[in-house]
Amino acid sequence: MKHDRELEILLVEDNIADARLTIEAFKSSTLQHSLSHALDGVEAWEYLRREGKFSQARRPDLILLDLNLPRKDGRELLTEIKADQQFRRIPVVVLTTSQAQEDILRAYSLYANCYVCKPIELDDFTRIIKSIEDFWLATVKLPPE
Amino acid sequence: MKVASAIGGRGLLISVAALSAGLLTLASLAPLIPHAEWPMEAFSRERPLMTWPTVNMALISPAVHVPAPPISPIFAQLSTVQLAIAAGIFAVTAGIALALGRANESNRRLTIELTRRNEQLKHFQSIISSSNDPIVSLNLSYQITSWNPAAERLYGYTEAEALRQSMSVLFSREEPDQSAKHLQRARTGESLSNFETTLLRKSGQPVEVALTLSPIRSESGEVIGISAITRDLSSQKRAEQALSRERFLIETLMDNIPDHIYFKDLESRFIRVNRAMAGRFGLAEPAGAVGKSDFDFFTAEHAKQAFADEKEIVRSGNPMVDREEKETWPDGSVTWVSTTKQCLRGKQGEILGTFGLSRDITARKAAEEALEEKAGELTRSNRELEQFAYVASHDLQEPLRMIASYTQLLARRYEGKLDKDASEFIGYAVEGATRMQGLINDLLSYSRVGTRGKPFEATDLNEVLARALDNLKITIEDAKATVTSSKLPTVIGDGGQLIQVVQNLVSNAVKFRGATPPKVHLSAELKPAPVVDPAADLPRCEWVFAIKDNGIGIEPQYFERIFVIFQRLHTREQYPGTGIGLAICKKIVERHGGRIWVESIPEQGTTFYFTIPRIEAEV
Numbered sequence: 001m002k003h004d005r006e007l008e009i010l011l012v013e014d015n016i017a018d019a020r021l022t023i024e025a026f027k028s029s030t031l032q033h034s035l036s037h038a039l040d041g042v043e044a045w046e047y048l049r050r051e052g053k054f055s056q057a058r059r060p061d062l063i064l065l066d067l068n069l070p071r072k073d074g075r076e077l078l079t080e081i082k083a084d085q086q087f088r089r090i091p092v093v094v095l096t097t098s099q100a101q102e103d104i105l106r107a108y109s110l111y112a113n114c115y116v117c118k119p120i121e122l123d124d125f126t127r128i129i130k131s132i133e134d135f136w137l138a139t140v141k142l143p144p145e
Numbered sequence: 146m147k148v149a150s151a152i153g154g155r156g157l158l159i160s161v162a163a164l165s166a167g168l169l170t171l172a173s174l175a176p177l178i179p180h181a182e183w184p185m186e187a188f189s190r191e192r193p194l195m196t197w198p199t200v201n202m203a204l205i206s207p208a209v210h211v212p213a214p215p216i217s218p219i220f221a222q223l224s225t226v227q228l229a230i231a232a233g234i235f236a237v238t239a240g241i242a243l244a245l246g247r248a249n250e251s252n253r254r255l256t257i258e259l260t261r262r263n264e265q266l267k268h269f270q271s272i273i274s275s276s277n278d279p280i281v282s283l284n285l286s287y288q289i290t291s292w293n294p295a296a297e298r299l300y301g302y303t304e305a306e307a308l309r310q311s312m313s314v315l316f317s318r319e320e321p322d323q324s325a326k327h328l329q330r331a332r333t334g335e336s337l338s339n340f341e342t343t344l345l346r347k348s349g350q351p352v353e354v355a356l357t358l359s360p361i362r363s364e365s366g367e368v369i370g371i372s373a374i375t376r377d378l379s380s381q382k383r384a385e386q387a388l389s390r391e392r393f394l395i396e397t398l399m400d401n402i403p404d405h406i407y408f409k410d411l412e413s414r415f416i417r418v419n420r421a422m423a424g425r426f427g428l429a430e431p432a433g434a435v436g437k438s439d440f441d442f443f444t445a446e447h448a449k450q451a452f453a454d455e456k457e458i459v460r461s462g463n464p465m466v467d468r469e470e471k472e473t474w475p476d477g478s479v480t481w482v483s484t485t486k487q488c489l490r491g492k493q494g495e496i497l498g499t500f501g502l503s504r505d506i507t508a509r510k511a512a513e514e515a516l517e518e519k520a521g522e523l524t525r526s527n528r529e530l531e532q533f534a535y536v537a538s539h540d541l542q543e544p545l546r547m548i549a550s551y552t553q554l555l556a557r558r559y560e561g562k563l564d565k566d567a568s569e570f571i572g573y574a575v576e577g578a579t580r581m582q583g584l585i586n587d588l589l590s591y592s593r594v595g596t597r598g599k600p601f602e603a604t605d606l607n608e609v610l611a612r613a614l615d616n617l618k619i620t621i622e623d624a625k626a627t628v629t630s631s632k633l634p635t636v637i638g639d640g641g642q643l644i645q646v647v648q649n650l651v652s653n654a655v656k657f658r659g660a661t662p663p664k665v666h667l668s669a670e671l672k673p674a675p676v677v678d679p680a681a682d683l684p685r686c687e688w689v690f691a692i693k694d695n696g697i698g699i700e701p702q703y704f705e706r707i708f709v710i711f712q713r714l715h716t717r718e719q720y721p722g723t724g725i726g727l728a729i730c731k732k733i734v735e736r737h738g739g740r741i742w743v744e745s746i747p748e749q750g751t752t753f754y755f756t757i758p759r760i761e762a763e764v
Contacts, residue, residue: 015543015547017547017551018543018546018547021550021551021554024554068539097539097542097543097546098539100535100539118546120542120545120546120549120550120578120579120582121549121550121553121575121579122549122550122551122553122554122557123553125550
């Protein structure tokens with residue numbers, strides 16, 4: 001499905017290496033997209049509010065959120081996003097290494113849209129990113145702004 | 146009547162006889178004096194003719210000279226004399242009769258007195274005879290002069306045997322002098338009361354008595370004998386002994402038991418405490434506590450509570466059993482006791498106060514608190530461990546991903562530009578990282594057996610097997626394995642963990658197969674449990690599960706090693722796996738209180754056994 005505009009993806013991930021992997025994985029996508037990166041929860045909010053260096057930021061269509069972040073951790077950010085009238089309709093995909101049951105439960109309890117575990121192997125990772133892309137950006141209908 | 150009684154029966158008879166004789170004489174003479182006249186008239190007639198003697202005669206005789214010639218005056222005088230004699234006889238007889246009567250009367254009085262005294266004597270006699278106490282009298286030479294039936298019964302000598310014997314025959318050989326001395330003193334007039342001594346029976350058997358010696362005095366006050374009354378003290382002594390023994394037991398209890406025993410009145414003042422309590426109060430003797438109360442020894446905090454408890458016990462009549470009390474002392478120290486208090490009741494059931502026992506449980510309480518603390522520590526420790534394990538695994542995973550992913554990215558990006566060696570090297574690197582991740586996950590699983598263990602409940606092993614097989618579906622299909630089982634029981638355990646065990650064992654059985662398609666069979670048997678500690682309250686039976694396969698088998702020298710964490714008998718190329726499976730099985734089985742072991746014949750097959758104790762509460 002083609003969109004009339006570029007899709008904005010916000011990646012909230014503190015590990016640069018990890019972020020790079022995600023970016024690389026997205027590179028093979030056919031969709032027109034723009035991937036922005038926030039290093040932690042605080043930056044993520046600045047991005048959303050278009051504060052500081054993110055004054056030119058556009059509203060994300062999808063948020064990829066890691067759980068364990070410094071300063072403001074992923075769970076907290078998730079809570080805040082989903083509590084905020086303006087941003088709560090943005091789908092949040094929790095993208096984390098944790099397979100812990102309590103983390104999965106917690107994320108869904110905080111209204112994460114879905115929970116994805118990052119696999120170790122690159123191929124698997126690429127496949128998963130692709131499926132995220134396919135699903136959330138190509139298959140589902142996103143809410144209007 | 147008075148006269149008649151005064152004279153007496155015999156006297157009366159005599160006087161009547163005498164009177165009758167007199168009258169009879171008189172009557173017989175009556176025809177002889179047909180013309181008798183009164184003397185005065187006769188005298189007046191004869192006076193002028195009489196001489197003095199005739200006048201005298203006329204005076205004394207009623208019968209006087211009469212014209213009738215047939216009667217001679219002498220005759221007439223004779224009848225008068227006879228009359229006089231008769232009268233005299235009568236008088237004398239009467240006198241004698243009266244005298245006799247008086248003699249009779251005094252005789253009679255004497256008889257009455259005698260009878261009375263006799264009866265009194267008999268009465269005293271019967272008192273002595275019927276007395277249960279031996280009463281013996283002695284003369285001044287200490288010889289036995291009387292011996293009552295009670296003495297016969299107690300000492301065995303009959304009266305005949307005893308009389309005339311010396312009192313000393315009764316004395317025991319041990320203290321003859323004492324008793325002799327007492328006899329001497331009694332002889333001098335001294336009384337001796339209730340002297341406890343041992344006398345001898347005729348049989349030689351000793352008998353304990355209380356001896357009372359009293360001097361027997363004559364009317365003049367002289368000592369003429371000794372009376373000895375003995376009272377058999379045997380039953381009294383027995384009662385005393387029994388009482389003494391009871392007291393001994395109670396005293397022993399009160400003096401030696403370390404628990405605090407106390408008796409209080411209705412105002413909660415101590416009536417009696419045992420030695421241990423007195424000691425705790427800092428008193429030299431238990432008597433020092435009498436009259437005091439808890440308020441004198443404890444601080445008000447404890448004393449008030451105890452006082453209130455006792456008031457309630459008295460009010461309701463109900464006991465207070467095994468109450469844990471905190472004793473607070475003026476020096477600031479604190480002890481814990483387990484107290485039981487009850488109403489102290491009198492013979493009619495009326496409440497007199499309270500009594501109780503307090504057992505020091507300070508040590509036990511300290512132990513309990515220590516245990517609680519340890520349990521708390523354990524929980525904390527488990528939580529920390531869990532957290533550690535989670536964090537460790539999570540934080541370790543991250544770099545692993547980096548290693549694996551970037552090496553692969555490298556390979557992809559520079560595909561074609563790298564040689565075969567480079568590819569191989571990258572392969573090992575990635576494999577290393579992947580394996581590392583596996584190990585981390587395994588360690589996490591292993592640690593979670595303890596920290597994530599669920600409470601035990603009834604678990605059907607058939608369902609457990611079904612779930613395990615479900616999880617292994619692909620593996621089983623790929624290997625063309627057949628898994629069978631006999632009916633499995635329900636046990637008390639952690640379902641999730643039991644699935645792990647069964648799954649691991651079945652997975653191994655399938656994995657370590659030989660050339661032939663693997664056949665795995667599960668069975669269970671109820672067997673008596675081996676008794677390790679007879680004192681411990683352990684289940685008597687256990688379920689022994691067996692998982693038998695027809696795989697490659699295990700050599701006996703490795704039977705123990707395989708249960709050690711990460712120990713493997715093969716290379717990863719031969720058979721995959723980290724070597725954690727059996728270690729996890731062992732940990733889970735041991736958590737359930739069971740054992741796990743293996744029997745195997747190399748190249749034929751292996752049977753793994755594990756036990757789960759059978760708890761009686763099972764369905």
